[in-house]
Amino acid sequence: MRTGRPRSFDRDEALEAAIALFWRHGYEATSMAQLKEALGIGAPSIYAAFGDKRTLFLEALDRYLHTDGAFAARAVAEGPTARAGVERLLHEAAAAYTRPDRPPGCMLITAATNCSPQSADIQEHLRDVRAAGARALEAKFADAVQAGELPGDSDVHGLASYYEAVIQGMSARARDGATLDDLEGIARTAMRAWPTA
């Protein structure tokens, strides 16, 4: 058993509360004062449990990517075809970005858009993670070409770029108050751009 005074709060619950704040307001716009109040604990407890604000944000993002944000990689990876994967990706995004019990949009996309120079590294980190997602999508399209699902002369980079833009656009629309129906409409319309044989 671990010695010493036991922690007075649930670490997971605190992390979830931090996710909600960072998700809604972003990294820099979320203050330690807000975090203290939302997590219901003092600043020293936060530092002891999570490290500084930057480290807490990175852990919050990592948790997000394995929970609420995990649908994206899964949809692409598990889609039996590229088309099925993208279709599932878009429709699950529509639902995930408008859950009434969650902040709107995607944390990975929105949490570090307005950054001062001293948190440019955070901004770049999220950019890198997004870029990895776009590369996975592009690889899915390349596989589809290989498998004959898409024409041999398909612009796989252009397709990935387009659907990545649609995802980011859906997140932005959700943040502007778009409803689940709005986003599902966007998803359906975006699928009409699918390459025709």
Next chain:
Amino acid sequence: MRTGRPRSFDRDEALEAAIALFWRHGYEATSMAQLKEALGIGAPSIYAAFGDKRTLFLEALDRYLHTDGAFAARAVAEGPTARAGVERLLHEAAAAYTRPDRPPGCMLITAATNCSPQSADIQEHLRDVRAAGARALEAKFADAVQAGELPGDSDVHGLASYYEAVIQGMSARARDGATLDDLEGIARTAMRAWPTA
């Protein structure tokens, strides 16, 4: 003639410099210290010429909407058909969002995404301006239905929502480093979703 000591800087140039900063870093993430350095003048001069940071931002945004951001409303308004208007909108956005002498993306879309509660009004203001743009686009589609360009049962709201999402997605992609070619590819692909008779 106006009496008193004359202003030592060009007000328009200063405003342009402020636009560049707010555009790149956003409203809250841009500090007065940055503004002082970029405008090359002291804080009291900024306050005398523009008012407080909030007022300066609103004037910067207004100027942006009449200059670099003016293409959008113009493309929709001047398009001889809805399709021509949207096509021009998307391609001009591709160029405007990747100008090498400008910050990437759209200031209206990105400048107030990460906001703390005390600047929620700024965030809402930009949201309202974006909503007005979306309504103009929807009206253009409604006109196109009236004129017979689009089928009578067209979902004009859905179409406007979709192309608004594409625009916001293009801005996000530009901020992630997408090139002019990338964005023009997105624009072309997005046009493939245009309703078929």
Next chain:
DNA sequence: GTCATTCTATAACGATCGTTCGAGAAGTCT
């Protein structure tokens, strides 16, 4: 030349930022 006016520069304001020190509380271990 002198006054009135308007801008500039320095420096400071109170508030808040993220972070940490120090004292005491709450456990386990021997």
Next chain:
DNA sequence: AGACTTCTCGAACGATCGTTATAGAATGAC
């Protein structure tokens, strides 16, 4: 019980935030 360890709480840290008071410089008016 007492030693040891770990966490909590209140207070404070220096830095930076946006903003402004104050004093002096630069002009037009008389």
